[in-house]
Amino acid sequence: xxxxxxxxxxxxxxxxxxxxxxxxxxxxxxxxxxxxxxxxxxxxxxxxxxxxxxxxxxxxxxxxxxxxxxxxxxxxxxxxxxxxxxxxxxxxxxxxxxxxxxxxxxxxxxxxxxxxxxxxxxxxxxxxxxxxxxxxxxxxxxxxxxxxxxxxxxxxxxxxxxxxxxxxxxxxxxxxxxxxxxxxxxxxxxxxxxxxxxxxxxxxxxxxxxxxxxxxxxxxxxxxxxxxxxxxxxxxxxxxxxxxxxxxxxxxxxxxxxxxxxxxxxxxxxxxxxxxxxxxxxxxxxxxxxxxxxxxxxxxxxxxxxx
Amino acid sequence: xxxxxxxxxxxxxxxxxxxxxxxxxxxxxxxxxxxxxxxxxxxxxxxxxxxxxxxxxxxxxxxxxxxxxxxxxxxxxxxxxxxxxxxxxxxxxxxxxxxxxxxxxxxxxxxxxxxxxxxxxxxxxxxxxxxxxxxxxxxxxxxxxxxxxxxxxxxxxxxxxxxxxxxxxxxxxxxxxxxxxxxxxxxxxxxxxxxxxxxxxxxxxxxxxxxxxxxxxxxxxxxxxxxxxxxxxxxxxxxxxxxxxxxxxxxxxxxxxxxxxxxxxxxxxxxxxxxxxxxxxxxxxxxxxxxxxxxxxxxxxxxxxxxxxxxxxxxxxxxxxxxxxxxxxxxxxxxxxxxxxxxxxxxxxxxxxx
Amino acid sequence: xxxxxxxxxxxxxxxxxxxxxxxxxxxxxxxxxxxxxxxxxxxxxxxxxxxxxxxxxxxxxxxxxxxxxxxxxxxxxxxxxxxxxxxxxxxxxxxxxxxxxxxxxxxxxxxxxxxxxxxxxxxxxxxxxxxxxxxxxxxxxxxxxxxxxxxxxxxxxxxxxxxxxxxxxxxxxxxxxxxxxxxxxxxxxxxxxxxxxxxxxxxxxxxxxxxxxxxxxxxxxxxxxxxxxxxxxxxxxxxxxxxxxxxxxxxxxxxxxxxxxxxxxxxxxxxxx
Numbered sequence: 001x002x003x004x005x006x007x008x009x010x011x012x013x014x015x016x017x018x019x020x021x022x023x024x025x026x027x028x029x030x031x032x033x034x035x036x037x038x039x040x041x042x043x044x045x046x047x048x049x050x051x052x053x054x055x056x057x058x059x060x061x062x063x064x065x066x067x068x069x070x071x072x073x074x075x076x077x078x079x080x081x082x083x084x085x086x087x088x089x090x091x092x093x094x095x096x097x098x099x100x101x102x103x104x105x106x107x108x109x110x111x112x113x114x115x116x117x118x119x120x121x122x123x124x125x126x127x128x129x130x131x132x133x134x135x136x137x138x139x140x141x142x143x144x145x146x147x148x149x150x151x152x153x154x155x156x157x158x159x160x161x162x163x164x165x166x167x168x169x170x171x172x173x174x175x176x177x178x179x180x181x182x183x184x185x186x187x188x189x190x191x192x193x194x195x196x197x198x199x200x201x202x203x204x205x206x207x208x209x210x211x212x213x214x215x216x217x218x219x220x221x222x223x224x225x226x227x228x229x230x231x232x233x234x235x236x237x238x239x240x241x242x243x244x245x246x247x248x249x250x251x252x253x254x255x256x257x258x259x260x261x262x263x264x265x266x267x268x269x270x271x272x273x274x275x276x277x278x279x280x281x282x283x284x285x286x287x288x289x290x291x292x293x294x295x296x297x298x299x300x301x302x303x304x305x306x307x
Numbered sequence: 308x309x310x311x312x313x314x315x316x317x318x319x320x321x322x323x324x325x326x327x328x329x330x331x332x333x334x335x336x337x338x339x340x341x342x343x344x345x346x347x348x349x350x351x352x353x354x355x356x357x358x359x360x361x362x363x364x365x366x367x368x369x370x371x372x373x374x375x376x377x378x379x380x381x382x383x384x385x386x387x388x389x390x391x392x393x394x395x396x397x398x399x400x401x402x403x404x405x406x407x408x409x410x411x412x413x414x415x416x417x418x419x420x421x422x423x424x425x426x427x428x429x430x431x432x433x434x435x436x437x438x439x440x441x442x443x444x445x446x447x448x449x450x451x452x453x454x455x456x457x458x459x460x461x462x463x464x465x466x467x468x469x470x471x472x473x474x475x476x477x478x479x480x481x482x483x484x485x486x487x488x489x490x491x492x493x494x495x496x497x498x499x500x501x502x503x504x505x506x507x508x509x510x511x512x513x514x515x516x517x518x519x520x521x522x523x524x525x526x527x528x529x530x531x532x533x534x535x536x537x538x539x540x541x542x543x544x545x546x547x548x549x550x551x552x553x554x555x556x557x558x559x560x561x562x563x564x565x566x567x568x569x570x571x572x573x574x575x576x577x578x579x580x581x582x583x584x585x586x587x588x589x590x591x592x593x594x595x596x597x598x599x600x601x602x603x604x605x606x607x608x609x610x611x612x613x614x615x616x617x618x619x620x621x622x623x624x625x626x627x628x629x630x631x632x633x634x635x636x637x638x639x640x641x642x643x644x645x646x647x648x649x650x651x652x653x654x655x656x657x658x659x660x661x
Numbered sequence: 662x663x664x665x666x667x668x669x670x671x672x673x674x675x676x677x678x679x680x681x682x683x684x685x686x687x688x689x690x691x692x693x694x695x696x697x698x699x700x701x702x703x704x705x706x707x708x709x710x711x712x713x714x715x716x717x718x719x720x721x722x723x724x725x726x727x728x729x730x731x732x733x734x735x736x737x738x739x740x741x742x743x744x745x746x747x748x749x750x751x752x753x754x755x756x757x758x759x760x761x762x763x764x765x766x767x768x769x770x771x772x773x774x775x776x777x778x779x780x781x782x783x784x785x786x787x788x789x790x791x792x793x794x795x796x797x798x799x800x801x802x803x804x805x806x807x808x809x810x811x812x813x814x815x816x817x818x819x820x821x822x823x824x825x826x827x828x829x830x831x832x833x834x835x836x837x838x839x840x841x842x843x844x845x846x847x848x849x850x851x852x853x854x855x856x857x858x859x860x861x862x863x864x865x866x867x868x869x870x871x872x873x874x875x876x877x878x879x880x881x882x883x884x885x886x887x888x889x890x891x892x893x894x895x896x897x898x899x900x901x902x903x904x905x906x907x908x909x910x911x912x913x914x915x916x917x918x919x920x921x922x923x924x925x926x927x928x929x930x931x932x933x934x
Contacts (some may be wrong), residue, residue: 035438093637099437100383104580105636106572113621123618146431235445235569242442274457281453284446288431291443295434320806389769503798509805510780510787512794517770517781524768527730528848529756529785585772 006150007268008261013154015260016161020216021237022244022252023165024209029246030185031205032091033099037106040234041113042210045082047187047226048117050075051126072214079210082113086201095198096188114231119286123228128221157219164215168208169249177204185247214290236280239287245297255298259283275280326504329459329491329655343493348486350553356485364492365553370578370590371503372546377576378584379507381519381538386444388571389451390544391551392564396455396462399470403463410492411476414495420539421548424451429540433533436522455564471561488557495553499546504587506542511634513540516585517535577628581635583644592643600627679900680708682741683884684729684852689738690913691724691908698724699735702910704903706852710884713895715919716905719929722888723765725905726854729886730762731755742852757785761850763841765857765888771830778829779815782847784809797842815843819873835866842873853877859891863878867891871898896920905927 021039028036036042053074058067094105126295172178183191184201192198220230240259244251263279271278291297315330317323327333327462351360373387398417398446401408408416428447432440455461455468475482475491482491506512517525522532555562574597582593604622604627615623639645684706689698699721714722729740731752736872740747742758753925761782770778787808793801804833811840815827816822819839824832829840838858859867875898877883895902896916903913904919906928912919919925 035441076457090633090637097636101636101640103383103438103441104576105633107576108629108632111573111625111632113628113629115625115629119619119622119626121624162641203556224362232569236441238445242439277453281446281449286447288443288446291366291439292431292434295439320809321802324802324805411919469673502795505801505843506791506794509794509797509801510784510789511791513773513777513781516777517784518771520772521768523732523752524770526752527732527756527762527768528782528844530781531753585680649764650928 001270004265007264009150010154011261012257012263013158013260015257016158016253017219017256018237018240018260019165019253019256020161020212020219021234022103022240022256023168023249024212024216025213025241026244026246026249026252027168027205027209029241031181032202033185033188034091034102034106035099036209036245037103037111037297038058038109039209039213040237041110041117041233042079042082042213043217043220044114044226044228044231045117045121046075046079046210046214046223047128048121048126050214051080051128051221051226052121053078054128055126072218075214076211079214083203083206083210087199089139090201091206092199101251105122110231114228118228123293125220126226128226136164153223157223160215160219164212165249165253168212177201181205193219210225236283239283242287243290243296243297245299248299251297251299259286262286315444325631326508329520337444340497341496344490348489351486351489353485355523356489359598359602361485361489361492361558362456363594364489365550365558366497366575366578366597367591367594368492368496368499368553369550369575370582370594371500371587372550373575373586374582374590375503375507375515375546376543376591378579379512379519380515380543381534382429382536382539383437384404384543384578385441385572386451387547387575388567389448389549390421390425391554391571392451392455392567393424394418394548394551395555395562395567396470397421397548398467398572399472399555400461400463402472408557410475410482414450414549414556417552418545418548419574421551422545425540425547426537426545427626429544432540435575443596445569448572452564456536468565469553469561469563472556474557482557482650492553492557495549500587503546505540507587511538521634523603541640565579577632579642580632581642583642583647584640586641588643589642589644592647596643597628600624668747678882679710682706684742685709686729686932687739687741689725689728689735689740689929691721691728691733693737693759697908698733699728699905701906702738702905702908704793704910704913706884706886707900708884709882710900711874712899713887713889713899713902714905715892715895715902719907720905721908722905723856724908726762726856726886726888729755729852730760730854741873756848759848759851760854761845761848761852762854763845763856763858765860767834767837767841767890769829769837769841769844772828774828775821775827775832775843778813778840779812779843779847780808780816782844783812785848806858811849815846818846818876820869834871835862838870838871842870844875845857849881850883852886853885855885855889857888857890859894867894874898876909903925 021043024039024042025036028034028039050071053073054068057070057074060066061067061070090105090109093213094102097105172181180191180196180201181204183194183196184198188198191201217226220233224230237256237259240255241252242255243259244253244255263282266282267276267279317328323658325333327336332540340513341641347360349357369387369391373384374385376382393416394417395646396417397420398413401413401416402410416556431443435443459465462470475488480487482488507515514525515532515538517530518526518532518535518539526532551567555566578597579590580593581596582591583589601620601624604624605615608615635642677766682705686705687703689699690697697725702721702725706710713716714725715776716722720864724733728735731754733752734749736801750888763886770781771779787804789804816825820844821836821839821843824836824840832840842855842858845855858869858874862870874887878885887895887899899916901909901914902912902919904922904925906924911928912922912925914922
């Protein structure tokens with residue numbers, strides 16, 4: 001029982017991180033109709049930036065806390081710059097293009113970001129140390145035998161993720177920018193015609209997605225180290241949004257949790273029978289099977305073809 | 308003799324259906340195939356054949372396969388690498404389990420297995436579109452990668468799916484030297500390029516393109532979307548599977564699942580975007596481009612006395628590929644093939660442009 | 662104007678050609694979620710006639726066509742085509758039964774040439790399989806040529822010879838509409854559904870289109886169901902007109918009857934109470 005709960009909770013934690021990456025996907029999809037394959041590359045680049053900046057800043061300022069704060073701000077600025085460049089050079093020229101064209105364009109962006117990020121920041125494995133406690137905690141020792149093993153950094157990460165998700169959801173629903181975002185998502189041209197500056201909205205969205213990527217990058221990076229594989233972690237989060245529905249913020253969160261838990265539980269209980277490592281595809285197959293029955297995802301909008 | 312069709316009247320529909328409608332084109336293509344088949348193997352160095360021409364041919368073949376699915380039928384696929392892997396491992400398995408199977412049959416059987424798997428993973432396309440389909444093909448990629456790594460039965464219990472093939476022969480003729488391997492691949496490429504071209508200019512191709520351009524309208528004029536999509540998956544996977552088998556058997560000789568990973572899938576997709584979606588010739592252009600670019604990128608800076616480290620060169624390659632994809636999608640969505648045909652149009656009018 | 666005067670005569674002269682009921686729609690209701698697109702609509706279409714559906718925007722005209730050729734499936738009602746009760750079916754089955762159509766917003770295959778677009782209309786009549794196509798030389802080529810001849814007839818009929826090899830995406834609106842008609846005609850349909858074939862056209866283009874529609878009806882005896890907003894055209898060329906408003910049928914009959922129907926006038930002009 002303790003072991004199952006542990007697995008379950010571990011899954012939830014991973015799930016929240018998936019949700020964080022999924023959130024980046026959803027944000028951009030909602031606002032620009034672009035399915036941003038580059039979200040993973042953005043996580044990588046953001047994490048690389050953070051790792052290197054924090055190294056330099058900590059050395060320069062002599063304080064880890066100050067250094068990390070400064071590095072975080074620098075990374076945020078960096079991600080905003082990335083968003084501006086992407087809007088100027090790519091999105092602006094692809095307004096109203098087909099979904100698949102945009103999808104392939106983001107594949108191109110992925111390659112550019114992966115390559116440039118590693119050229120600029122280096123391609124060895126870096127660490128991000130934001131001072132998260134590493135000592136594992138034991139919970140519920142009184143409730144059942146052996147208790148449960150929990151990593152406090154997981155808990156903190158989960159807290160951060162949950163806060164971010166809640167903030168974004170509120171932002172989307174209740175602010176002027178949020179309303180403009182939803183208008184743009186509905187129809188580019190119509191939004192433009194009522195005076196919403198499309199370009200600026202896109203920069204905002206990509207910047208926000210970049211910051212979400214940064215947070216995800218810091219959390220993942222401090223757990224696993226910053227390296228190229230971060231870019232592919234995001235691919236693992238892709239089924240999350242498929243499951244949750246591409247346009248739904250709550251969908252991304254619930255999808256993330258389902259997949260996080262499903263992945264862990266299936267790996268532990270099913271993996272040994274088939275040679276292990278099934279977590280690389282489990283989420284995909286789950287999402288796929290689900291799609292066949294409900295193509296619009298859990299919370300997505302149903303699409304009616306008009307002719 | 309100017310390059311133009313003036314005076315080349317088409318008196319019958321047969322003539323209007325020709326693949327190369329201008330006589331000079333027909334002459335040129337015959338010349339190219341003749342040079343490729345006769346002169347190149349005699350003159351080219353082993354290095355040129357092994358490092359450039361053989362990969363170019365096999366990747367062209369795979370790109371033709373993928374182009375049928377993506378460029379003609381409009382079904383995006385990010386799992387091409389995995390379907391190549393199916394072709395390679397299936398062909399290898401047949402060779403190991405039934406050693407007396409001829410090489411040709413092994414490779415074709417590889418294609419057939421890839422077809423079966425391709426159709427299986429193509430079934431979601433009947434319900435899903437666009438990026439949802441992309442996700443379902445990614446599922447194929449990840450699942451198959453895993454399967455070849457972790458299911459020992461699929462790789463005859465070799466560790467982590469790494470396998471190798473012995474000496475090759477084609478009905479008694481050895482396929483050993485670089486020139487022989489090159490010719491072997493060339494044969495496949497020519498045959499499948501012709502088959503692919505025939506398909507896309509006939510009823511099947513029109514069905515694919517109708518589905519690509521507007522699937523509801525296609526249904527209304529009586530095209531069965533399921534049939535059209537699944538045949539595209541089948542034909543595409545077959546060609547891709549054959550290319551995979553050639554890649555493993557002829558080019559690599561020994562390989563592990565990583566050789567057919569996600570990167571391979573992306574690379575092929577990039578090839579057809581750069582080369583030209585919906586163009587058989589574009590598949591060749593794209594493959595040539597992808598094979599040549601790394602060589603240019605490592606050699607050009609050296610010429611200027613700025614040798615790049617291996618790492619930097621690899622990253623630079625990424626950046627250049629990515630940037631080119633974006634540039635092509637923005638500026639010329641039909642890729643190099645379109646540039647080529649614009650050039651030809653110009654040439655057709657030259658030197659009297661009015 | 663010569664065209665128009667001719668067109669006035671044709672339906673009157675052709676009236677004795679009109680045969681029995683070919684398509685019978687009984688109590689059709691169609692809903693999308695809570696929205697009622699069509700409510701309890703019944704009408705029939707007789708062989709060889711030009712049957713128009715009119716009504717204000719949003720009246721459910723296009724939905725009606727979508728029901729007839731299987732794009733939408735009505736929740737209630739029965740459809741009899743050639744006397745046989747029709748089960749729920751996909752559009753491609755309707756196509757196989759000889760129902761072709763054009764769309765309100767042109768639905769051509771943008772990346773293909775005019776010739777290829779019209780060739781797709783022959784799709785159901787072509788019998789070669791994948792393997793024959795792969796070989797091309799032989800059966801597939803022979804078939805291709807046989808159908809090419811038919812397609813060239815359609816191209817001649819619609820007077821679009823000069824744009825044969827142009828990708829349709831590059832053509833102006835009026836010509837695209839014509840090509841779309843060509844694609845439908847290439848299927849040699851028994852029942853042709855035309856969804857606003859003249860929308861957005863100038864007078865000459867409209868006259869051309871009228872002429873094509875009447876010629877098709879005349880020469881091939883094709884039954885036509887037409888949606889059109891131009892009342893002049895509708896009243897001139899239709900044999901019978903059905904009027905929809907808010908998904909309900911409010912009028913049905915010969916053009917003159919419909920024109921004087923108070924409900925129809927109310928729907929178009931509004932009533933003062």
